Amino acid sequence: MEYKIHEVSKKLDVPRSTVRYWESEFTDLIKPVRTSGGQRRYTDKDIKNFLKIKDLIRKKNQSIRQTKQMLSKSSSGRESIDLTNKCILVTGGTGSFGKHFCRTILEKHNPRVIRVYSRDELKQDDMRREFGEEKLRYFIGDVRDRDRMRRAMEGVDIVVHAAALKQVPACEYNPLEAVKTNIIGAQNIIDAAIDAGVKKVMALSTDKAVNPVNLYGATKLCAEKIFIQGNSYTGERGTCFSCVRYGNVIGSRGSVIPLFQKQARSGKVTVTDSRMTRFWITLDKAVELVVNGLTHMQGGEIFVPIIPSMKVVDLAKAVAPGCKVEIIGIRPGEKLHESMITEEDGRNTIAYKGMYVVMPALSWWEKGDYSAGEAVLEGFTYSSNNNTQWLTENDLKKIIKGELSEPVSQAPATLNAG
Numbered sequence: 001m002e003y004k005i006h007e008v009s010k011k012l013d014v015p016r017s018t019v020r021y022w023e024s025e026f027t028d029l030i031k032p033v034r035t036s037g038g039q040r041r042y043t044d045k046d047i048k049n050f051l052k053i054k055d056l057i058r059k060k061n062q063s064i065r066q067t068k069q070m071l072s073k074s075s076s077g078r079e080s081i082d083l084t085n086k087c088i089l090v091t092g093g094t095g096s097f098g099k100h101f102c103r104t105i106l107e108k109h110n111p112r113v114i115r116v117y118s119r120d121e122l123k124q125d126d127m128r129r130e131f132g133e134e135k136l137r138y139f140i141g142d143v144r145d146r147d148r149m150r151r152a153m154e155g156v157d158i159v160v161h162a163a164a165l166k167q168v169p170a171c172e173y174n175p176l177e178a179v180k181t182n183i184i185g186a187q188n189i190i191d192a193a194i195d196a197g198v199k200k201v202m203a204l205s206t207d208k209a210v211n212p213v214n215l216y217g218a219t220k221l222c223a224e225k226i227f228i229q230g231n232s233y234t235g236e237r238g239t240c241f242s243c244v245r246y247g248n249v250i251g252s253r254g255s256v257i258p259l260f261q262k263q264a265r266s267g268k269v270t271v272t273d274s275r276m277t278r279f280w281i282t283l284d285k286a287v288e289l290v291v292n293g294l295t296h297m298q299g300g301e302i303f304v305p306i307i308p309s310m311k312v313v314d315l316a317k318a319v320a321p322g323c324k325v326e327i328i329g330i331r332p333g334e335k336l337h338e339s340m341i342t343e344e345d346g347r348n349t350i351a352y353k354g355m356y357v358v359m360p361a362l363s364w365w366e367k368g369d370y371s372a373g374e375a376v377l378e379g380f381t382y383s384s385n386n387n388t389q390w391l392t393e394n395d396l397k398k399i400i401k402g403e404l405s406e407p408v409s410q411a412p413a414t415l416n417a418g
């Protein structure tokens, strides 16, 4: 159906001049078609958008600028964020995630530039040689250094925050270093991003932040909370902060596969407990999660991937076939199973676009539109031992040999209570 301007004015109960004014301010949303004689005709979609605009301006007393921000947040129906010509900053860009992220974004998107931010010049130099890519710019800096962060964020559209101290024993032995990098670093990112007018900031978190039993997990939990609530500082500047939370990346620096491979040379591999389970995520999937999160984020969400679990014993047997598996007992600060969504988080969780999204429990900022999501059932939890998707020893062998990519995610297990 198409409407003339006086019909729109009548439907909205506002003068024609207001219709014209709103149309000129909201050109992304109001797109009348033209008749052959050049007359404007408004569509049902235009009417819907006019009603939203009227509601926000007239009933909720929002300014034109605030209304624009809110509507651009809730109208992000697109399938993938447009990174064309964007300036992206990746803290920890020389790490396992950071390098894979840079490679994927350069291959599949067309950013103007990616700033790699980290401390060690040698890792940056190795990466420069490996990538040979002029869109990558290398910034030496520490996330603890607020002034450096501010300078590095000038002109940046999007920040992906991956820098962290992440080795559990190192964080226990150097507790204040873990706090400085993982918590104070998070604060610096938030301050610098707001000051520089960055649009979106995605921070990487971990399942170890859920009911943490070690300092690494506790610092990441604190960082998660700071990022989620950081949205309440942004005000008119409109910077959005969200997190992704995922489990062990098999094959990343310091992960268990290289350890098993090394041990296999002696004919014996060690596993702490035969019942131990973990989630399985690849770097591809981790990067995909971050891109999906950036696409849909409106501020304050924790995006959790739907991924399979495995038994650590099965992984040991797959990596080191024929080797003896010695059980050495669970280590301090280690969990038998990892949890990604607790029952408490579950109350605020929806299944949305192939992910779980934990919505902020407390928010002082405008919440976005997630009406396309499906609430999970009362009592829902998501742990590596109650997963509905499992990798067998055989699957793991094939994945390691490169014969099988990771299994395709099944429908979200919204019924998986308990």
Ligand SMILES: NC(=O)c1ccc[n+]([C@@H]2O[C@H](COP(=O)([O-])OP(=O)(O)OC[C@H]3O[C@@H](n4cnc5c(N)ncnc54)[C@H](OP(=O)(O)O)[C@@H]3O)[C@@H](O)[C@H]2O)c1
Pocket: 091, 092, 093, 094, 095, 096, 097, 098, 117, 118, 119, 120, 121, 123, 141, 142, 143, 144, 161, 162, 163, 164, 165, 166, 181, 185, 204, 205, 206, 207, 220, 246, 247, 248, 249, 250, 252, 253, 255
């Ligand atoms: N790997 C996993 O299994 C896993 C699972 C879940 C979540 N995560 C999260 O994913 C993120 C990336 O992990 P990853 O596996 O890619 O780690 P990684 O390979 O150890 O890389 C860490 C990166 O952070 C940089 N970095 C460390 N401290 C820094 C500081 N103070 N200032 C600036 N840069 C610093 C490192 O470079 P320099 O040393 O040169 O500074 C490096 O580029 C982390 O936040 C981690 O908590 C990882």
